[in-house]
Amino acid sequence: RAATVPGFARAVAVFSFTVALSTQPVRCVHQRRLLLSNLSVNCWFHLHPVNMFNSYNVKFYHSKALTSPYPGSHVERSQVPEDKVGWLIEWKDYNPVEYTAMSVLAGPNWADPQINDKGFSPKFNERDGEVERKSLNGLYVVENGRPRNPVGRTGLTGRGLLGRWGPNHAADPVVTRWKRDGSGKKIAHPVTGKNILQFVAIKRRDCGEWAIPGGMVDPGEKISTTLKREFEEEALNSLQKSPEEKAELEKQLHKLFSQEHFVVYRGYVDDPRNTDNAWMETEVVNYHDETGETMDNLPLEAGDDAGVVKWVDISEKLKLYANHSYFIKLVTEKQGAHWSEDPGSECRE
Numbered sequence: 001r002a003a004t005v006p007g008f009a010r011a012v013a014v015f016s017f018t019v020a021l022s023t024q025p026v027r028c029v030h031q032r033r034l035l036l037s038n039l040s041v042n043c044w045f046h047l048h049p050v051n052m053f054n055s056y057n058v059k060f061y062h063s064k065a066l067t068s069p070y071p072g073s074h075v076e077r078s079q080v081p082e083d084k085v086g087w088l089i090e091w092k093d094y095n096p097v098e099y100t101a102m103s104v105l106a107g108p109n110w111a112d113p114q115i116n117d118k119g120f121s122p123k124f125n126e127r128d129g130e131v132e133r134k135s136l137n138g139l140y141v142v143e144n145g146r147p148r149n150p151v152g153r154t155g156l157t158g159r160g161l162l163g164r165w166g167p168n169h170a171a172d173p174v175v176t177r178w179k180r181d182g183s184g185k186k187i188a189h190p191v192t193g194k195n196i197l198q199f200v201a202i203k204r205r206d207c208g209e210w211a212i213p214g215g216m217v218d219p220g221e222k223i224s225t226t227l228k229r230e231f232e233e234e235a236l237n238s239l240q241k242s243p244e245e246k247a248e249l250e251k252q253l254h255k256l257f258s259q260e261h262f263v264v265y266r267g268y269v270d271d272p273r274n275t276d277n278a279w280m281e282t283e284v285v286n287y288h289d290e291t292g293e294t295m296d297n298l299p300l301e302a303g304d305d306a307g308v309v310k311w312v313d314i315s316e317k318l319k320l321y322a323n324h325s326y327f328i329k330l331v332t333e334k335q336g337a338h339w340s341e342d343p344g345s346e347c348r349e
Helices: 007-015 038-047 223-235 243-257 324-335
Strands: 097-100 156-160 166-178 197-204 262-268 278-288 306-313
Touching: 156 278, 166 223, 166 324, 197 223, 197 324, 223 243, 223 278, 262 324, 278 324
Parallel strands: 097 156, 166 278
Antiparallel strands: 166 197, 197 306, 262 278
């Protein structure tokens, strides 16, 4: 099938692809805009290179979306040289490996059918019934009936472990508090003098990496609902709680999740599960417990996709899943918290 994005729109999709960094709160009276320093922007390109043009007109490349073997398999991606990632670069010999995991092909309710299955006619670049097929970064190209990764080649076609053709939407809640001593006083870093921020981190069961406790947005679900649900399931083990215990959790969390908060990031994620035809996008939101009183009353307990959950001190030394380290760094900038002992080392991973 021919590309469904018109020629002009296709050019816009390719040349005006923008990383959406925003601090506009979801339910906040005051509208604010996060102004990233040139250093922060340049560090993003260095630490998480992906092949697309952003609002700063800087080109950068895929990184984790090119890694092999593909997660949960022994499948090796076709190697993609750095100068061949972008779709604008002609590469007649490009021969990606086709792979979709059996768990996806089994047809669970969170996954699309195969693209050529009878009766399956997805509406790309728009809301398709209860499934959101619009990208947070604008229009994407559809070629031969398949959506094309807007960032570039990955060496793998199909969907891999991802359920949806095109964008797969997730939500990641960053719940933070100040690190305090026994008397309740905030602890400052001895070198920078800035207070140390902590966030709730989980250790993923699938890959063993530490991450923000987020998850996929269910069809028809509001982002705010996903953020709260995923935190409850992964960091508080709500799925194993009694109705009475769940009600108490809801009561305690309502205060935290209904207060002023800000959107850290909205857009494409350089995720190792990405393919040429399916990719991750997320909305990252920071919920900060300034006094620490709310979270003190909620004992952390790993559940669902989490193997371990704990409060983690935030610093540049963090090694997290996908782009999560960068998201956490943006939170420290917003909160004025410690990140790096050496300002010149901000671009080191």
